[in-house]
Amino acid sequence: EPEVTQTPSHQVTQMGQEVILRCVPISNHLYFYWYRQILGQKVEFLVSFYNNEISEKSEIFDDQFSVERPDGSNFTLKIRSTKLEDSAMYFCATDTGDTIYFGEGSWLTVV
Amino acid sequence: QKEVEQNSGPLSVPEGAIASLNCTYSDRGSQSFFWYRQYSGKSPELIMFIYSNGDKEDGRFTAQLNKASQYVSLLIRDSQPSDSATYLCAVTGGYQKVTFGTGTKLQVIP
Secondary structure, three states: OOOEEEEOOEEEEOOOOOEEEEEEEOOOOOEEEEEEEOOOOOOEEEEEEEOOEEEEEOOOOOOOEEEEOOOOOOEEEEEOOOOHHHOEEEEEEEEOOOOEEEOOOEEEEEO | OOOEEOOOOOEEEEOOOOEEEEEEEOOOOOOEEEEEEEOOOOOOEEEEEEOOOEEEEEOOEEEEEEOOOOEEEEEEOOOOHHHOEEEEEEEEOOOOOOEEOOOEEEEEEO
């Protein structure tokens, strides 16, 4: 059973639309992360989330982005008013204390 | 700015040979070191993690850590064509964001 499950696996959206990416980690994990990887580029840190609060965010994570854990299980990344350059694979990750596991990723294409 | 450096490759090795992948990092406070394998279009898949200086072996994989030199490597013995992928070195200070290298593309030639 995977440590992290992400949905959707692939989403195509029009520029300017809002997108919500979801992550369901195994319970009892407290640290969560969102990363993104633009095609052909390195994996980039977006934000870390601990105890229902953002603990660290990168310069990429501007006001266009938000994260929350609305029901104590799902962990979401919202991208408002998407831009073409938001097209990337978005990975949720969870820290077990021993290591960090990544979800399968959500491939976002903005057209 | 924490940096993790890897040679982008491609590194080509014949089937059955040992592949050696290298990584250096800039933050001396780093505590945890990871190697991930990533196939094209897929998410990173954890291969190994190492915390202490020295070697750690798991099957055909051996991770080596030298904190004094700020160097971590991954050896793949008896390389198989299915090992062909991009290998990502990642570093963290513990319950902190993981910083990734750009990855080394490995090609195992049958």
